[in-house]
Amino acid sequence: MAVPVFPLPIPSYTRILGIDPGLRITGFGVIDKQGQQLHYVASGCIKTPAGELPERLKVILSALGEVIAQHLPELAAVEKVFVNVNPQSTLLLGQARGAAICAAVQAGLPVAEYTALQIKQAVVGNGHADKEQVQAMVVRLLNLSGTPSPDAADALACAICHAHGGMGLGALATRSFRMKGGRLV
Known part of the structure; x- marks a missing residue:
């Protein structure tokens, strides 16, 4: 009598690319979400050379x-542009962000967008956390042996934010909540 063989279930995961756009340095981070667990895949920075804007955008793309x-x-999950004191800087950052979004869309990826406040709230629990706090929580949440650069950490934090349902709440219903000062109330 033959014993039936059942295939083992293949663990499913979702691979998320986080992007922290910048004209000089664009950070990227790739994580896998398997159930409630997050696993680090890769991260780094894309540095553009000084020069004309179109060439720099081409490098990012x-x-x-x-x-x-x-x-x-x-x-893909991308950080939204915040309005800066200098409108010219905001416009340039927006163009770098556009190049990053185009790279994702060109590859057929759906793109989610999050503000810095949402990302920090999801990763640190405080929408006004500083860069060092974000880096420290990224290291802790992904069990990294070293600390990624600030731009790579911000990109990983963006991916983590998306993995946690955009606000770090996972499947928790948020219909009766609203945001006030970067916190749910």
Whole structure:
């Protein structure tokens, strides 16, 4: 009598690309979410050379395309632009962000967008946390042996934010809550 063989279930996971756009330095971070567990895959920075804006945007678009082709994420999460004191800086950052979004869309990835406040709230529990706090929590949540650069940590935090349901609440219903001062009330 033959014993029936049942295939073992293949553990499913979602691969998320987080992007912290910047004209000089664009951070990226790739994580896998398996159930409630997060696993680090890769992170780094894309540095653009000084020069004309179109060439710098091309570097961001091309390099993120390579990251996507190498790591095959299923979706992307991008930090939203905040309004800066200097309108020219805000416009330039917006163009770098546009190049990053285009790289994801070109690869067929759905794109989620989060403010810095939402990302910090989801990762640190405080929407006004500083860069060092974000870095420390990224190291802790992903069990990293070293500390990533601030730009790579921000990108990983963006991916973590998305993995946690956008606000770090997972499946918790939030219909009766609202945001006030970066906190749910």
